[in-house]
Amino acid sequence: MTCATPPVSGQPVLKLLNVESSYGPIRAIRGVSLQVRSGEIATVLGSNGAGKSTILKTISGILDPRKGSIGFKGRDITARDPAYIVQQGLSHVPEGREVFPLLSVRNNLLMGAYTRKDRDGVARDMEGVYGYFPILRERALQDAGLLSGGQQQMLAISRALMASPDLILLDEPSLGLSPKLTREIFEIVVRINRERGTTILLVEQNANMALNASDYGYVLENGRIVMEDTCARLREKDDIKEFYLGMKETGVRGERRWKKKKTWR
Numbered sequence: 245m246t247c248a249t250p251p252v253s254g255q256p257v258l259k260l261l262n263v264e265s266s267y268g269p270i271r272a273i274r275g276v277s278l279q280v281r282s283g284e285i286a287t288v289l290g291s292n293g294a295g296k297s298t299i300l301k302t303i304s305g306i307l308d309p310r311k312g313s314i315g316f317k318g319r320d321i322t323a324r325d326p327a328y329i330v331q332q333g334l335s336h337v338p339e340g341r342e343v344f345p346l347l348s349v350r351n352n353l354l355m356g357a358y359t360r361k362d363r364d365g366v367a368r369d370m371e372g373v374y375g376y377f378p379i380l381r382e383r384a385l386q387d388a389g390l391l392s393g394g395q396q397q398m399l400a401i402s403r404a405l406m407a408s409p410d411l412i413l414l415d416e417p418s419l420g421l422s423p424k425l426t427r428e429i430f431e432i433v434v435r436i437n438r439e440r441g442t443t444i445l446l447v448e449q450n451a452n453m454a455l456n457a458s459d460y461g462y463v464l465e466n467g468r469i470v471m472e473d474t475c476a477r478l479r480e481k482d483d484i485k486e487f488y489l490g491m492k493e494t495g496v497r498g499e500r501r502w503k504k505k506k507t508w509r
């Protein structure tokens with residue numbers, strides 16, 4: 245799995261401008277401006293509590309922003325109803341998967357397609373997701389609550405695909421998964437992007453996986469975007485290597501790197 249080159253040059257499908265969101269008195273994100281271009285995988289990196297999930301919840305309409313605007317495919321979707329936003333072609337895979345545990349795997353998938361009228365298309369997409377994740381076909385009639393964590397993540401991604409979206413918001417697909425399963429899931433995410441042309445906005449703490457899979461990246465700290473660049477360039481930045489990729493280098497004078505201050509503030 246490698247970073248896509250040359251850089252993606254599609255038109256922006258998602259644009260956030262100066263978005264601010266709060267939970268009561270707690271301001272979680274502020275001044276967030278970002279864009280995702282058609283056909284790319286974009287990522288937002290950040291540690292616990294940085295505001296990654298808040299960005300996705302604000303885009304998908306679960307949380308109304310206090311300030312700013314969100315545009316999707318040229319249409320303003322700021323603070324619109326989540327069902328309307330799904331209908332526009334934007335699906336959200338929330339943190340912690342959230343499958344319907346008492347419904348079968350197959351019915352979970354059909355829930356993802358509930359707004360669609362094209363039965364043939366739904367059947368075709370069902371075959372498509374079984375192609376990506378064959379285990380879901382094997383478990384199609386079993387309750388989703390009986391799947392393992394990794395299988396539930398596969399189901400959550402597949403359910404989003406069943407809406408036939410143009411853009412998928414993916415919240416920490418690596419959460420709680422083994423490195424091997426994380427790699428497998430990321431490989432499929434990249435395949436979905438390449439084969440179906442689905443644009444993806446991925447938020448992750450696992451910077452290594454996210455930077456390898458994505459084209460363009462934003463770094464979020466304390467609710468603010470502090471850096472953005474192509475993932476190829478982000479991977480080469482000392483601050484990213486040190487603070488997100490966990491690589492330690494001894495400086496020329498053997499300086500103690502942990503004392504070094506980040507330079508982006």
Ligand SMILES: Nc1ncnc2c1ncn2[C@@H]1O[C@H](COP(=O)(O)OP(=O)(O)OP(=O)(O)O)[C@@H](O)[C@H]1O
Binds near residue numbers: 292
């Ligand atoms: N429902 C809520 N009520 C109050 N505060 C919240 C709520 N959800 C999140 N927060 C706060 O908002 C800030 C951003 O949280 P958010 O969940 O967006 O972070 P995150 O980057 O997704 O973190 P993680 O990697 O742990 O999932 C944190 O300070 C968090 O405590």
Ligand SMILES: [Mg+2]
Binds near residue numbers: 296297298339415416
């Ligand atoms: Mg989160």
